[in-house]
Amino acid sequence: MPDSPLRRAALEVESHVAAEGWDQSPRLFALVATADLIAHEPALADQLPAEPGSITPVEQELDHSRELEDLLTEIEWPDAVIGCAAVIERIMLPPEAEESLPDDPEAIVAAAAAHPDRQEVRLVAAVTRAGLSHSAVRAREPEEAALLEGPDLVPGLIEHLRGTLT
Template identity: 85%
Template structure:
């Protein structure tokens, strides 16, 4: 049963998540420009057979990223051209339960060690997709169990969504 209203943005966020998930875990951050499929086909007619024929569809185009810097830092310098309707990012993170935050050290090195050793930590893959008109869709999938349910909604990863929105301003 589908609980989220379907939209081109939702479909492209799910497509990006499935694409990255097919390559397994322990991946670096990934960034995608989101372009109107109709505009892409108009510029590159040879791609018509490979892309969706739905009128409002969005096509993700993966961007090459430097592995030297954190994604959030790179996003502060990105400005997309007008032809880009939106963008999507994929990151893997460790999440802790909310009550664990109270006991975490403030020193960055100690914090990393504490999070890595925490018995209730969960590794997750986060996907956020946004468009110039302000819409957003996000997904969260836990690494364990192997068949973990994909959670989705418009604002599951608000920090990442906000970073992406700033690249479109």
């Protein structure tokens, strides 16, 4: 996987959230150019990476009574924010399981939660105003599950995040 400032920021977000375990509410991060952040807050210089082009995630407070996807439709970032990242936990089913799911959205959730082949995952997506994206997926089981990563592993979440940057 080619390294980039966005990739490092996405992996930093995943590591930060993973350190707090599972069963968390969605998390949202503004992504800012580290150099700009240091210029506005010089006291942070010793705590942040000095690599050219580095990106610093800044966690945002969320209204956890609403779905993240709904909240994202109302968010507009100031120009100083060069991108954003989100972390959510979801249940994934194998593609063949979709045929047996009910049509009712509430019934789908119950059926997915009870499905014997379900897998709980943590999804991370990060995007920039320049159109770059990076994503990561980690399964809850086994405990030492590998982190899968790539530019578009969670396309729906990536598109929701891109919508906040227009």
